[in-house]
Amino acid sequence: MTPLDSRVPAGPLAEKWDRHKFEMQLVNPANKRKHPIIVVGTGLAGASAAATLSELGYRVQCFCFHDSPRRAHSIAAQGGINAAKNYQNDGDSVFRLFYDTIKGGDFRAREANVYRLAQVSGNIIDQCAAQGVPFAREYGGLLANRSFGGAQVSRTFYARGQTGQQLLLGAYQALERQIGRGAVEMHPHTEMLDLVVVDGRARGIVVRDLVTGRIESYAAHAVVLATGGYGNVFFLSTNARNCNVTATWRAYKRGAAFGNPCFTQIHPTCIPVSGDYQSKLTLMSESLRNDGRVWVPARIGDARPPRDIPEDERDYFLERKYPSFGNLAPRDIASRAAKQACDEGRGVGPTRLGVYLDFADAIARVGAQAIRDRYGNLFDMYERITDENPYAVPMRIYPAVHYTMGGLWVDYNLMSTIPGLHVIGEANFSDHGANRLGASALMQGLADGYFVLPATIGDYLASTPFAPVDTSHPAFRAVEADVAERTTRLLGVRGNRTVDSFHRQLGKIMWEKCGMARTEAGLTEALADIPALREEFWRTVTVPGSGQELNQALEKAGRVADFLEFAELVCLDALHRTESCGGHFREESQTADGEALRDDAHFAYVAAWEYAGEGTAPVLNKEPLEFETVHLSQRSYK
Amino acid sequence: MDVTLRVWRQRGPSDPGGIVEYPATGVSPDASFLEMLDLVNEGLMARGEPPIAFAHDCREGICGACSLMIDGIAHGPMAGAATCQVHMRSFSDGATITIEPWRAAAFPVLKDLIVDRSALDRIIAAGGFVTAATGGAQDANAVLVPKEAADRAMDAAACIGCGACVAACPNASASLFTAAKVSHLGLMPQGQPERSRRVIRMVAQMDAEGFGDCTLFGECQDACPKEISIDVIARMHRDHMRAVWFGGEERAETGPG
Numbered sequence A: 001m002t003p004l005d006s007r008v009p010a011g012p013l014a015e016k017w018d019r020h021k022f023e024m025q026l027v028n029p030a031n032k033r034k035h036p037i038i039v040v041g042t043g044l045a046g047a048s049a050a051a052t053l054s055e056l057g058y059r060v061q062c063f064c065f066h067d068s069p070r071r072a073h074s075i076a077a078q079g080g081i082n083a084a085k086n087y088q089n090d091g092d093s094v095f096r097l098f099y100d101t102i103k104g105g106d107f108r109a110r111e112a113n114v115y116r117l118a119q120v121s122g123n124i125i126d127q128c129a130a131q132g133v134p135f136a137r138e139y140g141g142l143l144a145n146r147s148f149g150g151a152q153v154s155r156t157f158y159a160r161g162q163t164g165q166q167l168l169l170g171a172y173q174a175l176e177r178q179i180g181r182g183a184v185e186m187h188p189h190t191e192m193l194d195l196v197v198v199d200g201r202a203r204g205i206v207v208r209d210l211v212t213g214r215i216e217s218y219a220a221h222a223v224v225l226a227t228g229g230y231g232n233v234f235f236l237s238t239n240a241r242n243c244n245v246t247a248t249w250r251a252y253k254r255g256a257a258f259g260n261p262c263f264t265q266i267h268p269t270c271i272p273v274s275g276d277y278q279s280k281l282t283l284m285s286e287s288l289r290n291d292g293r294v295w296v297p298a299r300i301g302d303a304r305p306p307r308d309i310p311e312d313e314r315d316y317f318l319e320r321k322y323p324s325f326g327n328l329a330p331r332d333i334a335s336r337a338a339k340q341a342c343d344e345g346r347g348v349g350p351t352r353l354g355v356y357l358d359f360a361d362a363i364a365r366v367g368a369q370a371i372r373d374r375y376g377n378l379f380d381m382y383e384r385i386t387d388e389n390p391y392a393v394p395m396r397i398y399p400a401v402h403y404t405m406g407g408l409w410v411d412y413n414l415m416s417t418i419p420g421l422h423v424i425g426e427a428n429f430s431d432h433g434a435n436r437l438g439a440s441a442l443m444q445g446l447a448d449g450y451f452v453l454p455a456t457i458g459d460y461l462a463s464t465p466f467a468p469v470d471t472s473h474p475a476f477r478a479v480e481a482d483v484a485e486r487t488t489r490l491l492g493v494r495g496n497r498t499v500d501s502f503h504r505q506l507g508k509i510m511w512e513k514c515g516m517a518r519t520e521a522g523l524t525e526a527l528a529d530i531p532a533l534r535e536e537f538w539r540t541v542t543v544p545g546s547g548q549e550l551n552q553a554l555e556k557a558g559r560v561a562d563f564l565e566f567a568e569l570v571c572l573d574a575l576h577r578t579e580s581c582g583g584h585f586r587e588e589s590q591t592a593d594g595e596a597l598r599d600d601a602h603f604a605y606v607a608a609w610e611y612a613g614e615g616t617a618p619v620l621n622k623e624p625l626e627f628e629t630v631h632l633s634q635r636s637y638k
Numbered sequence B: 001m002d003v004t005l006r007v008w009r010q011r012g013p014s015d016p017g018g019i020v021e022y023p024a025t026g027v028s029p030d031a032s033f034l035e036m037l038d039l040v041n042e043g044l045m046a047r048g049e050p051p052i053a054f055a056h057d058c059r060e061g062i063c064g065a066c067s068l069m070i071d072g073i074a075h076g077p078m079a080g081a082a083t084c085q086v087h088m089r090s091f092s093d094g095a096t097i098t099i100e101p102w103r104a105a106a107f108p109v110l111k112d113l114i115v116d117r118s119a120l121d122r123i124i125a126a127g128g129f130v131t132a133a134t135g136g137a138q139d140a141n142a143v144l145v146p147k148e149a150a151d152r153a154m155d156a157a158a159c160i161g162c163g164a165c166v167a168a169c170p171n172a173s174a175s176l177f178t179a180a181k182v183s184h185l186g187l188m189p190q191g192q193p194e195r196s197r198r199v200i201r202m203v204a205q206m207d208a209e210g211f212g213d214c215t216l217f218g219e220c221q222d223a224c225p226k227e228i229s230i231d232v233i234a235r236m237h238r239d240h241m242r243a244v245w246f247g248g249e250e251r252a253e254t255g256p257g
């Protein structure tokens, strides 16, 4: 492979992006429509990119597997979006947001990317407000803010508990405007099943029309993947049911390096698992930790109802362990602390895998109505699912898989190791290091889509000579044949085990052996279990129906088949990284008081895995991380 | 608990379709309605039979994918909830439950319980936006938005685009959906410049898609999982009337509204 070139521009950190924007080549306005671009995905990243590229004059073809671009998983984000506006006059700045993000990510992200993210964060809020996004307001009409984990300033913008929905609708409406003008060709209900690379460059995709089953090809000058994260490799997660790794995994198998696949985020505040019929886990927004206090009984085995446990027999463990951040400690830290409390036998609820999130003090302080105004829809959601009233009894929460920091490796221009293949949003590995701070995924998705990619992709298009390639090129036939072969194989097994049963079993392996605490022994076992399960899948899975129709079983089977391959890479990455950092906790590497212990001497790099062929171990490439501005330090939230 | 399902099965758009009965046994009352369907589908697939096709994704009431008529009620028995938020504890043990797709001329059935709702996207494409190309925005606090306006706009913007309003309406009208967007943007200062043009175009598109007229039955607001009030429709009618009478240039451009 070509050595990893991060293409970080020279110059002082604060000037890199401006300088780079000036130095990049521009596409002449009249030539833009001669460059077709494929955008796969219509979440915050994809919708904002497709709309903006089309506004700039490029010819955009946009794809999503959902029946409407508005249903992308971004719609479910609740809590908010960060921006360094300093509207609250509480000491925020671009530098502070940059610093918090680098530190929150446990020093495993690229400085230059993160700084740029903080720089454009303010523009995002301006852009969304101009689109009519109904952000929360103060009585005077100014924008309101709230606090989120890992920060001591109030920089999170929100729209009730539906921030992702409102931001996505803003981007979706901008996209629909372009569709209405005929400037974007939208292909909903269409799933990308492979990438087409011609002469070393990404030149198109092969898709399946999910309604008719037809396999089709599309050609372009550049391909943008905005296909979201892979949290569903764990089966149970807070992600929407259909989120999957197929697009990025297929691109990996065509030569795109996969960055830090083991960096997955476990969110501390989710509704605990209640039974084995369960199909997904529900997040209770982190914003609740602004007012809720997390506790467990101080005594092991104390099974009294929560309200009968007196104050001095409770352990507010986050406040005790992290006095300066308290209940707003970052996610990885809060999740591990909850797991520890449960491991000690102090967990609550029927399964004992839960901790309390208690609003009694907040209700006494500001009144039930104020709490209802802030979190009403979340409280309703909780009650609907658990049949318990959180105004009267404390919520029960437990950590759950939520987000994936890992993703396809990209350079400063958001281009993968395949020239012409760009990757944005949760699908890339770029900005969050080993742990993402709350309200920063929406920021990153929109930064990539509205501001970064539309600038950097022009440089690629302007500086690349494009041989005329259309879908009649033999490379498309070859990839179509691969796709058809895979479909035929899935339908042909005709075994007796359902796809979901495999997915569930894979999830269990991943959660137990590659979840909140990882060990060499556990990961080694997982690396034996996964191929065995995969082998069984291809021998005994049943996929009813045919390929020439709307077939949800077939869709799911293809996605789970890819998860069964991808899971191995996650474990391999987790095994090789013997340090602990952020969400990646190796039990072998911890401080005396149980905090993650980094090993900067050996692991201050991005692991970018390169596919080496079926049955061959992937190649590990390393992009060293250089910290010129921030000082590498042991993270402390005490 | 055990229930009997009567489910609409239809192999494709041109298949006539019909009701098929399935038992669902040993269901936990804490399972969601869709988890109960998962269970039935697992059983079907283990026998090599095609599963019941239904749309779903987020399973927490926000993506708008799920869309089932349960015993003739859009999204089932629970007020203010989407299908995916209904739990089996809302049904009694031994019940017979009928499950059908949304029914509307503008929502053709694709398979079983899945319908084509792309008409709703086309209504948005016709005008459900603020024209604000990326890059030109001024500071977000430069335009003040009274809290009350923002709150009311948010009430309307909460629409998840599921189409339950259409399914519940005896006329299969998409007025609640369209009016929710008209109201959201019409309540925000940013939405003012295009207010007339927006409502004229969206209403024209709604008609062109074959949705019925609104005769203010109010079934839509009862079915809406986000409990959007029918008041938005009155607001849309006012805006539309004003736009048609005073819209001037817009009116000329788009023909009679």
Ligand SMILES: Cc1cc2nc3c(=O)[nH]c(=O)nc-3n(C[C@H](O)[C@H](O)[C@H](O)COP(=O)(O)OP(=O)(O)OC[C@H]3O[C@@H](n4cnc5c(N)ncnc54)[C@H](O)[C@@H]3O)c2cc1C
Pocket (backbone or CB within 6 Å): A040, A041, A042, A043, A044, A045, A046, A063, A064, A065, A066, A069, A071, A072, A073, A074, A075, A076, A077, A078, A079, A080, A081, A163, A164, A190, A191, A192, A193, A226, A227, A228, A229, A238, A239, A240, A243, A244, A246, A247, A283, A402, A403, A424, A425, A426, A427, A438, A439, A440, A441, A442, A443, A445
């Ligand atoms: C419950 C929940 C709450 C959250 N809350 C917050 C929050 O408050 N703040 C915050 O900052 N972040 C939050 N996050 C994280 C954030 O929502 C996501 O990281 C972000 O929205 C991802 O956006 P995206 O555009 O990268 O991808 P997505 O929104 O996941 O979109 C992926 C798109 O790709 C398409 N797609 C995928 N694969 C294919 C394929 N093979 N072919 C065709 N199309 C494909 C899909 O159809 C979809 O359109 C939350 C996440 C969850 C799960």
Ligand code: FES
Pocket (backbone or CB within 6 Å): B055, B056, B057, B058, B059, B060, B061, B062, B063, B064, B065, B066, B082, B083, B084, B085, B160
């Ligand atoms: S599945 Fe998303 S709203 Fe029901």
